[in-house]
Amino acid sequence: MTGPVSLEKIYAPSDDIVAREIEGEIIIVPLTAGIGNIDDELFTLNETGRAVWKLLDGKKSLRQVTEELSEAYEGAEIDQDVLGFVSELAKRRILVEVS
Amino acid sequence: MGYVERISSDKFERWPGKASMLRRLDFELTERCNNNCIHCSINLPADDPSALERELSAGEVRRMLTEVAALGGMEARFTGGEPLLREDFEELYLFARRLGLKVMIFTNGRLIDRRLADLFAKIPPLIPIEITVYGMHSDSYEDVTRVKGSFAQFRRGLELLRQRNVPFAIKTALLPPNREEIDELESFAADIPWMDAPPQRVVFLEKRCRRDDPEKDRRIEAMRLSPEEALAVITRRADRYRKEMYEFCGKFLGPPGDRLFPCGAGHGGSVDAYGRLEPCLGLRAPELTYDLRNGSLKEAVLDFFPRVRVMRASNAEYLRRCARCFLKSLCDQCPARSWNETGALDRPLEFQCSLTHLQAQWLGLLRPGEHGWEIEDWPSRIGHIPRENPSCRL
Numbered sequence: 001m002t003g004p005v006s007l008e009k010i011y012a013p014s015d016d017i018v019a020r021e022i023e024g025e026i027i028i029v030p031l032t033a034g035i036g037n038i039d040d041e042l043f044t045l046n047e048t049g050r051a052v053w054k055l056l057d058g059k060k061s062l063r064q065v066t067e068e069l070s071e072a073y074e075g076a077e078i079d080q081d082v083l084g085f086v087s088e089l090a091k092r093r094i095l096v097e098v099s
Numbered sequence: 100m101g102y103v104e105r106i107s108s109d110k111f112e113r114w115p116g117k118a119s120m121l122r123r124l125d126f127e128l129t130e131r132c133n134n135n136c137i138h139c140s141i142n143l144p145a146d147d148p149s150a151l152e153r154e155l156s157a158g159e160v161r162r163m164l165t166e167v168a169a170l171g172g173m174e175a176r177f178t179g180g181e182p183l184l185r186e187d188f189e190e191l192y193l194f195a196r197r198l199g200l201k202v203m204i205f206t207n208g209r210l211i212d213r214r215l216a217d218l219f220a221k222i223p224p225l226i227p228i229e230i231t232v233y234g235m236h237s238d239s240y241e242d243v244t245r246v247k248g249s250f251a252q253f254r255r256g257l258e259l260l261r262q263r264n265v266p267f268a269i270k271t272a273l274l275p276p277n278r279e280e281i282d283e284l285e286s287f288a289a290d291i292p293w294m295d296a297p298p299q300r301v302v303f304l305e306k307r308c309r310r311d312d313p314e315k316d317r318r319i320e321a322m323r324l325s326p327e328e329a330l331a332v333i334t335r336r337a338d339r340y341r342k343e344m345y346e347f348c349g350k351f352l353g354p355p356g357d358r359l360f361p362c363g364a365g366h367g368g369s370v371d372a373y374g375r376l377e378p379c380l381g382l383r384a385p386e387l388t389y390d391l392r393n394g395s396l397k398e399a400v401l402d403f404f405p406r407v408r409v410m411r412a413s414n415a416e417y418l419r420r421c422a423r424c425f426l427k428s429l430c431d432q433c434p435a436r437s438w439n440e441t442g443a444l445d446r447p448l449e450f451q452c453s454l455t456h457l458q459a460q461w462l463g464l465l466r467p468g469e470h471g472w473e474i475e476d477w478p479s480r481i482g483h484i485p486r487e488n489p490s491c492r493l
Contacts, residue, residue, distance in 0.1 A: 018199035029199040049102035
């Protein structure tokens with residue numbers, strides 16, 4: 001179990017999921033049990049989520065991610081969005097902290 | 100703010116403009132089976148040397164699965180024969196799942212052991228495993244499968260899944276040894292937490308789909324129900340059936356015209372054990388295959404499928420009856436069944452026609468003696484399907 005999400009930490013897609021890009025959408029397909037359920041088994045990301053997801057390569061810290069996003073999305077609440085997104089996906093085991 | 104939304108793959112496929120080139124591809128991993136069912140339309144012996152020699156290699160299946168994912172497909176169906184007979188089943192299953200595909204598995208369940216059940220528990224197929232039940236007791240079950248000890252193995256497989264909460268559903272084929280066990284089967288199914296409807300039942304027994312065994316075809320024909328008996332089975336849960344049909348008829352009835360494949364065939368397909376792509380799992384007409392061993396799935400989707408979708412019926416009797424019949428969507432006549440029964444893709448089939456007309460009479464859509472292709476006021480008849488009283492007739 002990892003601690004609270006912070007901008008100093010590094011995150012990457014979990015090995016428990018498969019992320020697919022289809023027609024511009026990112027579809028998260030659970031690989032291991034307990035992530036999806038039998039009826040709504042997939043996840044999809046909103047526009048903000050897609051932008052953050054593409055930068056989460058397991059090497060950049062979330063601060064670096066927010067800096068990159070700031071260049072593209074001026075004036076937006078980038079820090080809040082990145083932390084919110086990563087928290088939500090980490091809670092669902094879709095993202096994991098890279099030590 | 101929600102950054103992530105939980106969806107079903109069906110919903111994803113329905114998003115406007117987001118439809119993938121291929122939704123699902125069926126893989127008949129082998130025609131071999133560890134059962135020897137009295138009615139089976141495809142099975143070969145488990146150790147059939149010719150089949151073993153000709154079957155797709157693991158590498159070939161992996162290449163095709165990779166193409167399914169590349170085309171935006173979300174599902175692979177593994178069926179057979181008995182797909183778990185393949186020694187590389189686990190490898191292929193994991194490969195498909197790691198591509199982000201959901202895997203639909205059709206099996207008799209006999210080869211589900213602890214190891215495989217643990218694998219399904221850890222890495223679920225994301226679709227309930229479909230297990231065919233041939234009887235509720237060892238006598239009836241093994242009268243169908245003709246393999247001693249098969250009932251115990253099937254029950255063990257089922258229990259291993261149940262103990263691990265691996266979702267599964269059961270289905271059956273109605274055969275002389277098990278026909279009296281429908282109530283028992285439905286009670287059994289009612290205790291399966293992943294089933295919210297009675298088990299699917301094969302009512303019409305298909306002939307050998309490769310038209311390879313006339314003697315077996317004669318035995319299969321002898322085991323078939325009459326249309327009247329089939330109607331009794333279909334309508335045994337009258338309220339449920341009426342409600343389903345009320346919705347179905349309102350949406351789908353109407354004369355289909357001469358298009359041969361108004362169904363999903365030609366949008367997805369099935370790869371047989373030897374690498375031939377066919378428009379659907381039931382259709383083995385040699386003239387309607389695409390050799391995937393020597394071609395690509397993308398090429399098939401762009402070239403072969405569109406040709407299938409525009410095929411037209413030409414048989415005069417089909418054009419006189421089926422093409423003009425407003426009940427066609429209710430009827431199980433299709434090119435695959437037509438080919439299995441007659442060797443041609445577009446022939447009316449008398450069993451299906453009789454059963455459909457009996458159903459239509461039961462639903463109040465037809466009077467006795469009327470034919471679906473002669474009815475001009477069919478839209479108003481659909482609007483008057485009785486929701487409540489089955490004895491209500493036109």
